[in-house]
Amino acid sequence: MKKVIFAAMALGLPVMAGEPAPIVTPAPVPSCPLTLEVAGVYKSAAKEMLNVGPAKEIDVMGADVTLVKPICGKSAVTLRFGYNFGDEAQRGVYYGTEEVDVHSFYLMPGYRYTYALTEKTSLYGAVNAGIANTSVKYKYDDAAGIVKDHDSDWGFIGTVELGVRYQLCEKTELFAAYEFTANYAKPDGCDEQTYNGVRVGVGFKF
16 A cells, blocks of 8 residues: 555656646537538520520620538538529510510539639639529510510529639628539520629628
C-alpha cells in the first residue's frame, strides 16, 4: 500500500512543484458557410418557340435563387429555383394579331468549381440539371374573332454557367455569368428551347 502512495506522489511532483499541466485544445473546425444567391436573368432564345405558324424566337427574363454549399476545397454543390417570362406579339399575321406568352419554373441541383484570381476576385464554372415546367398561352385575334389556346408540360432542363465573383465584404459578394440553357419541356405545338443568357446578382454568406 505504501508503494502505491509513493508512486502516486512521485507522479504528482511536477505539478506540485509549480510546473503547469499541459492544456489540450481541439483543432479548429474549417469554416464552410452557406451562400444564398439572388439573381436577375435575361435569356436570348436560339430557336422558335412554336413549331407551326410564323412565330418568332421568344426571349425570356426572370429571377432565381441559389443555395451554395462548399463540400471540399474549390468545389460546391448548389440548388437553384427560378422563374422566367417572355412574350411576343406580331401584327399583320394573316390580317390579324398573334400573341404568345411563355412562363417557366425550374428546380435544378448542380455542381460548381471556383478558382481564385485574387483575394477578392474569382472565376467559377458550373453545371446544373433538373426539371422544368413550361406554360405557353397562344392568342390569335382578327376580324373573324379570337382564338385562344393554352398548354403546359414538364421536362428536363440543364445549364452550363461561366462567371466571375467579387467579394464586397466578409458576408457579401457580387457575381456575373454567361449561361447556356436547354429546356426540353414542350407544351403542345412547341419545340424544346435553347438560350444564351446573362445572370447577374448578389450572394449572402451565413
